[in-house]
Amino acid sequence: MAAYIRKQLRIPADIQDAANRVAAVFDPDSGGAETFGVCRLGPSEEGPVTHYLANTLIDPDYLPLLADPAMALAALNQLADLRDRDRVTLEDVTAFCNGVEIDPPDDLERVGVGVAPAA
Numbered sequence: 328m329a330a331y332i333r334k335q336l337r338i339p340a341d342i343q344d345a346a347n348r349v350a351a352v353f354d355p356d357s358g359g360a361e362t363f364g365v366c367r368l369g370p371s372e373e374g375p376v377t378h379y380l381a382n383t384l385i386d387p388d389y390l391p392l393l394a395d396p397a398m399a400l401a402a403l404n405q406l407a408d409l410r411d412r413d414r415v416t417l418e419d420v421t422a423f424c425n426g427v428e429i430d431p432p433d434d435l436e437r438v439g440v441g442v443a444p445a446a
Contacts, residue, residue, distance in 0.1 A: 331355055331384040337431040338363055338423070340376050345419040346427070352407045352415055355384050368435040376438050380431070390429065396421040 338346045343363050350362035363379040370377065392399040400420045407414045 330387070332387050333382060334385055334390070335380060335382050335430050336363075336385075337368070337378050337380045337428040339378055339426050340367075342422040342426045343379055345422040346379070348413070348419050349403065349415050349423040350381070350383070352403045352410070352412050353385055353389055355386075359383075367438040369438045370435065372436050372438060372440055374438045378435055393424050393427060393429070396424045399424055 346363045347360050351359040353359065354362055362381045362383055366380040366382075367374075367376040368378040368380055369375050389399070389402060392402050396417065400415065400417050403420060404414045406412075
């Protein structure tokens, strides 16, 4: 078993679906398809949601591959085959690689935290 490490990954909101398809492959457990969605970020607590943040486990050997979508695609699809999971497309992997920030700065607010729900 790989020695997984915990990393914070932040993605722009407009690639959420693609990022979740990619995470469904690299996440060592079965919940990867919902990796990006719980922690919504934006310029203020009121929003709008501009990014999603995940605190997730990842094999550190995959981190350098995120600089090259073609290499990441090959590695992720090999992993998908090993784990009997859906393969990812170059379009999804390119969006993820170009948009993901690893251990991003703390420059956005959690949207909806401390905001009273509408009546």
